Amino acid sequence: MKILLIEDDADTSSFVANGLREHGHVVDQSADGRDGLFLASSEGYDVMVIDRMLPRVDGLAIVKTVRGAGVRVPVLLLTTLGGVNDRVEGLEAGADDYLIKPFAFAELLARVNALARRPPIAEGESVLRVGDLELNRLKRTVTRSGKRIEVQPQEFRLLEYLMHHAGQVVTRTMLLENVWEFHFDPRTSVVETHISRLRAKIDRGFDRPLLHTVRGSGYCLSATA
Amino acid sequence: MQPRRFLRSASFRLVVWYAAVFGTSVALLLAIVYWIVVSALNQQLRDAVERELTVLTEVYRNRGVDRAAAGIQLRVAELSPPRMYYLLQDAAGRRIAGNFPPMTPREGWAVMAIPAAGAGEGPVKPSAGSSLLAQGVRLPNGEFLLVGENRYRVVKAEEAIIGALGGGIAITVLLAFAGGALLAVGFLRRIEEINRTSRSIMAGNLFNRVPTRGSGDEMDQLAINLNAMLDRIQVLMESLKRVSDDIAHDLRTPLSRLRQRLEVARDRARTPEDYAAVVDRSLAEVDAILETFAALLRIAQIEAGSRRASFSDVSLEGVVHTVSEIYAPVAEDNGQRLEASVECAALVDGDRDLLMQMTANLLENSIRHCPPGALIAVRLAAEGGAPVLRVADNGPGIPAAERERVFRRFYRLDASRSTPGSGLGLALVKAVADLHGATVELSDNHPGLRVVVRFRAFGGPLRPAQPVRHEIAPEPLRDTP
Numbered sequence: 001m002k003i004l005l006i007e008d009d010a011d012t013s014s015f016v017a018n019g020l021r022e023h024g025h026v027v028d029q030s031a032d033g034r035d036g037l038f039l040a041s042s043e044g045y046d047v048m049v050i051d052r053m054l055p056r057v058d059g060l061a062i063v064k065t066v067r068g069a070g071v072r073v074p075v076l077l078l079t080t081l082g083g084v085n086d087r088v089e090g091l092e093a094g095a096d097d098y099l100i101k102p103f104a105f106a107e108l109l110a111r112v113n114a115l116a117r118r119p120p121i122a123e124g125e126s127v128l129r130v131g132d133l134e135l136n137r138l139k140r141t142v143t144r145s146g147k148r149i150e151v152q153p154q155e156f157r158l159l160e161y162l163m164h165h166a167g168q169v170v171t172r173t174m175l176l177e178n179v180w181e182f183h184f185d186p187r188t189s190v191v192e193t194h195i196s197r198l199r200a201k202i203d204r205g206f207d208r209p210l211l212h213t214v215r216g217s218g219y220c221l222s223a224t225a
Numbered sequence: 226m227q228p229r230r231f232l233r234s235a236s237f238r239l240v241v242w243y244a245a246v247f248g249t250s251v252a253l254l255l256a257i258v259y260w261i262v263v264s265a266l267n268q269q270l271r272d273a274v275e276r277e278l279t280v281l282t283e284v285y286r287n288r289g290v291d292r293a294a295a296g297i298q299l300r301v302a303e304l305s306p307p308r309m310y311y312l313l314q315d316a317a318g319r320r321i322a323g324n325f326p327p328m329t330p331r332e333g334w335a336v337m338a339i340p341a342a343g344a345g346e347g348p349v350k351p352s353a354g355s356s357l358l359a360q361g362v363r364l365p366n367g368e369f370l371l372v373g374e375n376r377y378r379v380v381k382a383e384e385a386i387i388g389a390l391g392g393g394i395a396i397t398v399l400l401a402f403a404g405g406a407l408l409a410v411g412f413l414r415r416i417e418e419i420n421r422t423s424r425s426i427m428a429g430n431l432f433n434r435v436p437t438r439g440s441g442d443e444m445d446q447l448a449i450n451l452n453a454m455l456d457r458i459q460v461l462m463e464s465l466k467r468v469s470d471d472i473a474h475d476l477r478t479p480l481s482r483l484r485q486r487l488e489v490a491r492d493r494a495r496t497p498e499d500y501a502a503v504v505d506r507s508l509a510e511v512d513a514i515l516e517t518f519a520a521l522l523r524i525a526q527i528e529a530g531s532r533r534a535s536f537s538d539v540s541l542e543g544v545v546h547t548v549s550e551i552y553a554p555v556a557e558d559n560g561q562r563l564e565a566s567v568e569c570a571a572l573v574d575g576d577r578d579l580l581m582q583m584t585a586n587l588l589e590n591s592i593r594h595c596p597p598g599a600l601i602a603v604r605l606a607a608e609g610g611a612p613v614l615r616v617a618d619n620g621p622g623i624p625a626a627e628r629e630r631v632f633r634r635f636y637r638l639d640a641s642r643s644t645p646g647s648g649l650g651l652a653l654v655k656a657v658a659d660l661h662g663a664t665v666e667l668s669d670n671h672p673g674l675r676v677v678v679r680f681r682a683f684g685g686p687l688r689p690a691q692p693v694r695h696e697i698a699p700e701p702l703r704d705t706p
Contacts, residue, residue, distance in 0.1 A: 088535065102515060154550050180551050184523070184582045185516055187650065188589050193555045 001025045001116055004048040006036030006062065007078065008055055012101070016049065019105045020112070033057030040066045045073050047116045049108070050095075052079045052086060060093045067094035074115035076108070087183065106217040110169045117168060128163040131223030133202060133210055135163055144202055154180070155198050162198075162211070162221040171218035195219060236409025244401035251397045255390040262386060266379045270358050271334070277309065278360055278372045285364055293370075294322035308375050310339070310357055316367030323371075325359075330369035332361050337373065355380065415444045419451065431459060461529060467634070468525045475635045475648075476514060483510045520649045524634065527656040532576050539580055541571045541612050541680070545605045548584040552592065560597030563588070567605045571612035573680050575661045583657040586650045587616040587676055595620030599673075611682040619673035628667040654678075 003020055007013040008031045017027045028043065030036035033054035040048055040062055048066075052059040063075055077095040079086040090098045097111050128135045132145045140156060142149045151159065161179050162170065172191045176182040180190070195211070203209040212220045285293040290313075297311045301324045312325035320327045326340050339355050359373025418436055425433045434455060435448040490503035526532070549565035556563040573580070584603075591601045595618050604615045623631055630636050632655040635648040654676075658665045663680045 100519075152550070152554075154554075180547070181578070181581065182551075182585065183578045184585075185519075186585060186589060188552070188555050188592055189558075190551060190555055193558050194551075197554055 001046045001112075002044070003027050003112065004030070004036070004039055004043065004045045004050075006030045006033070006040070006049070006054060006059070007051045008032065008053075009051070012051075012078075015105070016108060019109065023109060025112075031055075033059070033062060037062045037065060040073075041069055041071060047074050047076065047112050049076045049078065049112065052077055052090065060089060063090070063093045063095050076111055076115055078103075104216075106169075107171050107173060110171045110174065110218060113168050114165055114170065114174065128160065128166075130163050130166045130221055131208070131210055133163070133223075135159060142202070144206060149201050151198070151201060154194060155201070158194055158198055159202070159221075162219070165221070167220070167222045167224070169214050169217045169220050174218070236405070236412055240402055240405030240409055243405050244398045247397045247401045248394045251393045252390060255386060255393055259383070259386040259390070262382050263379060266382055267358070270374050270376065270379060271360075273309075274358060274360050274372050274374050277311075278362060278370065281311075281313075281370060281372065282362065282364070285368075285370070290321065290364075290366070290368060297322040308377075310359065310371075310373040310375075312369070312371040314369050321368070325371060325373065328371070330361060330363060332363055334358070334360050336376070339375065412444065415448075419448065422451075426455070431462070464525055464528045468521055471521055471634050472518070476517065479510060479514050479517075483507055483514070486510070517649065520653065521634065524649065524653050524656045527579065527653070527660050530660060532579065532660060536574050536576060538572045539575045539577045541573050541580065541614070542567045542569065542605060544577065544580045544584055545603060545614065548581060548588060549603050552585070552588045556588075556592050556601055559592055559595075561592060561595055561599045561601055563592075563601045563603065565603040569605060569607035569612060571605065571607060571680070573612060573661065576657075579657045579660065583654050583678075584614070584616075586654050587614075587678075590650050590654075590676075591616060591618040591620065591674070594618075595673075608679075609682070612680045614678040614680070615675065617670045617673060617675040619670060622669060622672055622674045623667060625669070631667070632665070 001024075003025050005013060005017055005020070005027055007016065007029070010031070013029055013031060017029050020027050028039060028045075030039055033056040036050070036054065037057050040050075050059045050062055054062070059077060063077065066073075066075075074097075075095045077086075077090040077098040079090060079098055079100055086100075087098050096115055099108060099111060126136065126138045128137070134143045135141075135156075136143075137160065142151050142156070142159060158175065158179050161175065173185075175191050175195075176186070182190070195213075199209075199211045203211055208223070210221055210223060212222060214220050281293055281296060284296050294313055297313055300309065301307065301311060301322075307324055310325045311323035312327065313321045313323050314327050314330070315321055318327055318329075335358075336356050337359055339357050356376050357373040358376050359371055361369060361371040363369055422433050422435045434452045437445050437448045437452070439445065486503060486507055490500065494500050494503060545565065545567055549563060553563040553565075588601065588603065591599075595601065599618055599620045601616070601618045604617075606613055606615070631651045634652045636652075655665055658678055661680060663678050666677045666679075668675045668677065
């Protein structure tokens with residue numbers, strides 16, 4: 001995957017770039033808003049990772065400009081700790097996701113992957129399938145190998161999100177933000193509880209587990225792993 | 226106040242302008258009066274002169290030059306001191322009658338000097354410098370008749386008005402200056418008070434305030450507004466100071482712990498496994514520190530109130546329902562039971578993310594501090610037209626003496642010191658409630674803790690929705706059929 005990284009802090013930039021390269025991605029780095037904007041609007045990237053605060057041209061302005069020029073490449077915005085309105089501003093400017101610094105590399109990687117492989121039409125599909133697991137969004141039913149599985153509303157949302165990102169690692173924070181709209185870190189095991197219940201329902205009694213825990217990163221729903 | 230400062234002040238400029246405008250007005254007014262009075266008097270004078278001339282001309286025409294001369298003599302004799310002047314002279318320029326010296330005949334109006342005393346018949350004693358308005362006319366037989374009147378009254382009136390003009394302007398300007406200065410000194414004193422307060426605050430006396438007088442005038446308004454601004458700044462400063470104090474006090478402990486761990490690892494760790502274990506634990510510690518840090522910043526930002534700008538209609542019922550649904554399984558895994566009952570569909574003007582977090586914090590607080598077997602009840606009801614959120618449990622509760630203190634940052638009950646947690650949960654609840662204009666009360670649930678969050682009544686629909694009681698029944702963990 002070809003990734004553009006616009007980040008002025010040298011340590012963060014090399015930390016992210018090296019990590020992404022180790023995972024087989026091609027990374028272009030820019031430490032300056034204006035050069036970054038030039039790259040962002042000229043080259044064909046799969047994902048762009050842009051810092052919110054940059055010298056010369058602000059990260060938000062880059063996103064706005066690039067979107068204004070019709071570039072649809074997914075953008076992950078990096079924001080600083082405690083910027084209360086950063087998330088809303090970032091998403092309004094046209095960013096697809098945001099990540100608060102400091103972050104674990106696994107978190108960034110999972111989000112970059114999720115953005116890059118976002119299925120463009122899945123929003124409209126009424127039936128999602130992973131292996132023999134099937135989720136019908138209209139009837140709001142879940143079946144595995146044709147057997148009906150009863151799930152609670154919150155579990156349905158969780159499963160829907162996991163199936164949307166089938167084959168990808170989703171982190172705890174991604175689940176909190178996207179499934180439950182928690183923009184804070186709960187002090188109880190909310191994610192673990194819901195995952196274990198869902199796992200009990202969809203995997204127990206079947207030979208092949210579908211919901212996997214990826215150590216140090218998060219979870220992955222996959223028929224092949 | 227030093228005079229030089231006064232001369233440079235805006236008030237002084239104002240005073241000068243006032244004096245100039247008033248002075249000009251008075252001058253203009255008096256000029257008009259002067260013009261009207263003088264022309265009226267002049268007209269009177271002309272009328273009188275013309276009347277006399279007409280009468281004498283008539284006499285001359287009808288009764289002859291001698292009768293006219295006799296008439297003049299009679300008039301001159303009567304007038305003492307003379308107000309009117311007459312001259313009747315023959316064609317050769319010799320005076321026939323009158324109290325005015327012979328002259329070159331000139332018809333029409335003229336202003337002339339009054340002849341010196343003794344120049345004519347009778348006592349002529351004009352006031353020095355006086356003049357006279359006269360009209361001359363040639364008579365049919367070559368005689369010349371002149372009648373004039375002393376302009377004394379006109380001149381006097383002119384003098385009086387000009388005198389008044391000077392005095393009036395002088396008095397006006399003087400009054401304008403005096404009044405303006407008095408006014409300016411008052412204003413300057415109040416501005417000086419504001420300046421003094423500002424300087425004092427800049428010098429570090431942050432609690433100083435501009436004195437107000439309760440008069441409600443503009444200066445008082447200014448003082449009140451300045452004080453309100455200072456109060457607001459002080460609140461923000463204190464919040465900032467609290468955050469830095471908190472960070473200094475409460476992040477030092479975990480940071481020292483982290484340091485010790487790393488130091489021990491450097492000295493004692495032998496195998497890669499040892500190092501890995503230390504690194505993992507240190508990472509966890511750093512994450513916890515960052516989390517605390519983020520929570521502190523978040524509370525500070527909530528307290529600063531900047532989020533109010535993005536408030537929108539939030540369905541409190543939806544928030545309570547969702548959060549309860551999310552936490553019911555968590556409570557259940559803890560061996561507790563979570564019951565939610567939403568009895569009204571209330572909209573509040575607020576921030577959905579923060580209301581979610583507040584509700585989550587309240588539930589987590591109960592879940593984490595209650596033993597297995599506890600019942601946690603969440604209830605949203607309308608009371609007096611305003612939504613009220615109650616979270617009650619039958620756990621250990623909080624002693625009455627400690628209830629206010631648990632809202633402070635990092636305050637933790639002795640009983641819960643051993644359990645993980647930053648001591649920021651209820652502080653955030655309080656901050657979010659304050660931001661939404663809601664009150665938070667802690668009370669005894671006999672046994673346990675009851676938290677009541679009272680929101681303000683909101684203009685939106687507070688429908689007494691069908692009392693939905695979605696009990697999130699603990700669902701037995703069972704294998705799929």
